[in-house]
Amino acid sequence: MLNAVLGSISLMxxxxxxxxxxxxxxxxxxxxxxxxxxxxxxxxxxxxxxxxGSGGKTALSYALLGAFAATISKSGLPAMFASKVTKNLNNVVNASQTRKIKYSVLAFLLLAAFSSQNIVPIHIAFIPILVPPLLFMMTKMHIDRRLIACILTFGLVSPYMFLPVGFGAIFLNDILLANIEQSGMEVDGINAGVAMLIPALGMFVGLLVAVFYSYRQKREYDLEKLEKVEGIDEGNETPYCGRTVAAALFAIVLAFTIQITTDSMIYGGMAGYLIFLLTGTLKWQDSDDVFTQGMRMMAMIGFIMITAGGFAEVLRSTGDISSLVSASVNIMGDSKPIAALLMLLVGLFITIGIGSSFSTIPIIAAIYVPLALQLNFSPLAIVALVGTAAALGDAGSPASDSTLGPTAGLNIDGQHDHIWDSVVPTFIHYNLPLIAFGWIAAMVL
Incomplete structure (x- = not known):
């Protein structure tokens, strides 16, 4: 009989x-x-x-961040970047200088994504605000947006896998170790970050492949579409002024600060939007149109998140998630290599459907931990198995914020397809290495 989880996720x-x-x-x-x-x-x-209902909060957060991002485009901040980039690129005389600028942009985005998980724990909130102003630069340099999606997803996923700070502290200690302990294994003295180092190394290998092989070539985008969305007029010598740019920078800092202190992207985005109104950067008569435009820009992301919440609940209600995990036990027998591989593959399917590695751990730990103990996996290997099985699919799921976030920033002009430009590239470059390195971790730890 067909398993509902396997069948429905394959169909999706x-x-x-x-x-x-x-x-x-x-x-x-x-x-x-x-x-x-x-x-x-x-x-x-x-x-x-x-x-x-589980996706409603995040969807509203994205809608308000979209309105905030649209308002930023009216402030002249993207135009300022466009003006300076155009002048700098005109002064570039050789390929070496171009590469330096390109890799500086990539390093900046990677640092921003990495920091959003721990130093400034705002998760995906920075993407709709930070990425659109940089798109003009990236388009001028013919940078493949699939590469940017891979970089952002790496920065969103890999830190929580092995760094026990910020979201990593929640994933490794509050969820991973806590559920493993509840499932019958002693976790005193176990460092979950150490156990997850080898799987995280797999993601790093995938990142290197994306940067230096898969997407190293130039890719053309329609610059006119982007200029129309961001209100950039290259023929205008003064497309921005110091006051509006200063207001935009202050609004961005305030939005991030409020989100950190209140743990609410909704109020952070609203505060930033109000700054534009109060400073006169956005005229009151234009505010409704700009707000609607921004919400429309993020509407699809929000609807996907809401729908994904309903899909995940149906999967849980069928009871076939547990039966899928249990069925895999019958195939494993006493073979540790086969058991480790099947655990990882089942975790991949579950997370792709649910869209959250954090929500996958409680589902699989209850069965995986007793089984792994019976097969004499070491404590570190069990932590690596359960943690990797959960992390698998976070990159590469159509319903994960680790792919929806990059799409939200890169598709403002309709030139970045969510499935083929975010989901497929991140699935290939991260899930495949994660399976390999997660399996190695289970065998050697």
Missing amino acids: LSLSLLRVNVVVSLLLSSLFAGVVGGLNIADTIDAFNSGI
Whole structure:
């Protein structure tokens, strides 16, 4: 009999790859999961409706950040970047200088993404604000946006895998070790960050491949589309002024500060938006149009997140997540190599469907930990197995904020497809190395 989780996630991925809208793919897959999982249509819809609320907060956060980002474009900040970049690029005389500028931009974005998980724990909130003003520079230099998606996703995922600070402290200590202990294994003296170093190294290898091989070539984008969205007029000598740029920078700092202190992207985005109104950078008569434009820009991301919450709840309601994990146990036998590989693959499927590695751990730990103990895996190997099985799929899931976040910043002009330019590249470059390095960790630790 077909497992509802395997069937529905396979259907969702297939439809998405065929360019069926992700929201439609998730809705159809939810109904399929319910029917295959033994739920009637009414129960499936009830489960879906109960799950969509989980994505409401994040969707509203994205809508307000979108409005804030649209307002930033009216402040002249993107135009300032465009003006300075154009002048600097005109002064570039050789390929070596161009490479230095390119890798400086990539390093800056990687540092920003990395810092968003620990130093300034704002997670994906920085992307719709920081990335759009840099798109003109990246387009002028013909940087492949798929590379930017890979860099941002690496910075969003890898830090929580091995650094026990910020979101990493939550993932490694509050969720991973806590659930492993609840599942029957003693965790005193175990450093989860050390156990996850080898899997994290796999992600780093994937990043190197993306930067220096897969997307090292130039890629052309329509500059006119971007200029139209960001209000950039290259023929205008003064597309910005010091007062509006200063207001924009202050609004960005305030938005981030409020989010950190209140743990709310919603109020952070709203505060930044109000600064533009109060300083006169955004005229009151234009505020409604700009706000609507920004919310429209992020609407698809929000709808995907809301729909994904309903899809995940239907998967849970079928009960087939547990049966999938249990069925894999029958195949493993007493073989540690086969057991480790199947644990990782099942974790990959679950996380791709749910869209959250943090939510996957409680589902798989209860079965994986007793099984791994029975097969005589070491404590560090068990931590690496459960942690990697959960992290797998965070990069490469259509419903994960680790792919939705980069798309939100890179697709403001409609030239970055969520599935083929964010999901597929990150899946290939991170999930495949994670499986390999997670399996190695389980074997050698």
